[in-house]
Amino acid sequence: MEQILTPEGTLIADSPLGVDDVRRLYRSMVAARLFDRKSVALQMQGRLATYAPFEGQEAAQVGSAAAMRSDDWMVATYRDAAAMWMQGYPWESLFLWRSGDERGGRPPDDVPVLPPSITVGAHMLHAVGLSWAAKLQGRDTASVTYFGDGATSEGDFHEAMNFASVYSTGTVFVCQNNGYAISMPTDRQTSSDTIAQKADAYGMPGVLVDGNDLLAMYDATSVALARARAGDGPTLIEALTYRIGPHTTNDDPGRYRQRREEDEWRLKDPIERVRRYLEAMGVWDPAWQAEIENVESEVIESAVGQAEAVESQDLEMMFGGMFETPTQNLIAQRELMRPHLEGE
């Protein structure tokens, strides 16, 4: 397993990033955790719909996304807000989307990120299509797609991996193996020793990375992106990590896993290990920590304010978000819904 920074914050290989960049990404991980915890709190207050927390997965998302160029495509899931934000998706759009408003699924035009996929696995194919299109157009932009261990049991995973390899597209597959697909542990999801080894069957490199190691994730993704840009084809990265919280705010992990396991993973916290490293380098102190937490919390509060200030969508928008001309099914559903909404 590729690792550069141990859980104790010790470098065991050369850092691919200078200390200023590590500080910048540390700050991004802190901001991402604040967003995540804020979202859970908002859901409990009834201000957001069901939310899928990513606490524990910050390094897997921030480290990999930091290696991307601003014109690379990102195609991710409901649990990947930190990665999407790193690639330019605004916090306010993510809040809006989570409140059930379709308009949150559309980032600004210059942000190359697709709306988050709730359908497990289906979005990987879109990522392959985007990088194939770039290849056909002679551009060297790549695409990075994020998915969980559970998604590797979907046929879409096979189709995306096979197509990407046969057509040698510049796709980087980032599997965040966070231990569970809802209540299903990874060892019941697959009989392979690792998910990374599945890459062999498709004829592409597969790398197993400590997903709680910011530097290793940055490094592995940089290597995969360089390969993609050179026209050498796709890579599968397995980021071994852990979902500290529930699957979603509707889930109770106490029903399928031991508290002890969660405590063990807390000791490998992705943010704390970078904090220790920065402290040892003499570039972290509690005053700076308080400052970045204050500033990033204000940014997030302001994003909540912006999302909540958006005027509620009307009935037509709810059914009109997908097609220019609504399908017969959508028209029927809209008519079925109309008396309920008008009766309110």
Ligand SMILES: Cc1ncc(C[n+]2csc(CCOP(=O)(O)OP(=O)(O)O)c2C)c(N)n1
């Ligand atoms: C095609 C499909 N089947 C089932 C579901 C219900 N579902 C939502 S999340 C999930 C588990 C996905 O696990 P994993 O891919 O490991 O990602 P994680 O949620 O752990 O990030 C399932 C089965 C779905 N959304 N889409």
